[in-house]
Amino acid sequence: MRSPSALVGAVLVLAGAAVLAVALTGYLHSPAWQASHAEEVxxxxxxxxxxxxxxxxxxxxxxxxxxxxxxxxxxxxxPRDLLRAPGHLVGSALPGQPENCIIAGHRDLHFRHLGSLRPGDRVDLEGANGTAVYQVESAQVIDPSKTSVLDPGDQPVLTLVTCYPFHYIGPAPRRFVVVARLVAMSGRGPH
Structure with a gap:
C-alpha cells in the first residue's frame, strides 16, 4: 500500500500533465489553423x-x-483566438486607413521575433482592399499602463503589440510595441 504523500504526489503529477496537455493543444493547433487559412482574405x-x-x-x-x-x-x-493567430483590435483602423490599425499577438507564438525589427524595416498587411505597405518607425518596450499607443490618431499607422520580455516564463510585465507608417497602398480596391 502506498503512503498518503505518494498518492498526493501522483495526483499532482497527473493534474500537471493535464494542464500541460490543454496548454499544448492551443499551441499545436495554431500552425494547422494558419496553414488552412494561409491565403484566405x-x-x-x-x-x-x-x-x-x-x-x-x-x-x-x-x-x-x-x-x-x-x-x-x-x-x-x-484569448482563445490569439492562440490561433494574431488579432486585429476591434474598432481600430483597417489596413491603409488614416488611423491606427492595431494587431496583437503572443510573444511566444507568432510575434516571437518581433524584437528583431528596426526602423526602416518593411511590414506588409494584405486585406480585402489591397496590400498596405508600412515602414517601421519605432520599436520599444513600454509599461502596460501606457495605453496611448492604442489611440486612433489621425495618421495611417500600424501598431503591433506583444508582451515582453520575449524569453520569460510566466506573465510578462511589460509590452513590446512596433509602430510603422503607411508608405504605399497597392492592389485591388472596392469597386
Whole structure:
C-alpha cells in the first residue's frame, strides 16, 4: 500500500500533465489553423463602410520578410483566438486607413521575433482592399499602463503589440510595441 504523500504526489503529477496537455493543444493547433487559412482574405464586399469581418474570422495577411513571418490575422483579440493567430483590435483602423490599425499577438507564438525589427524595416498587411505597405518607425518596450499607443490618431499607422520580455516564463510585465507608417497602398480596391 502506498503512503498518503505518494498518492498526493501522483495526483499532482497527473493534474500537471493535464494542464500541460490543454496548454499544448492551443499551441499545436495554431500552425494547422494558419496553414488552412494561409491565403484566405475576405471579399471586398465585407469592407463596405469600414466594417470588418466577424470576431474570430480571417481579417488580413501579415508579412514581415525580415523575420520570416507570414500569418493570417483574425478579427478580435479574444484569448482563445490569439492562440490561433494574431488579432486585429476591434474598432481600430483597417489596413491603409488614416488611423491606427492595431494587431496583437503572443510573444511566444507568432510575434516571437518581433524584437528583431528596426526602423526602416518593411511590414506588409494584405486585406480585402489591397496590400498596405508600412515602414517601421519605432520599436520599444513600454509599461502596460501606457495605453496611448492604442489611440486612433489621425495618421495611417500600424501598431503591433506583444508582451515582453520575449524569453520569460510566466506573465510578462511589460509590452513590446512596433509602430510603422503607411508608405504605399497597392492592389485591388472596392469597386
Amino acid at each position: 475576405l471579399p471586398a464586399a465585407t469592407r463596405l463602410h469600414g466594417a470588418g469581418p466577424p470576431t474570430g474570422f480571417p481579417f488580413a495577411r501579415l508579412r514581415i520578410q525580415k523575420i520570416g513571418l507570414s500569418v493570417t490575422v483574425i478579427e478580435g483579440t479574444e
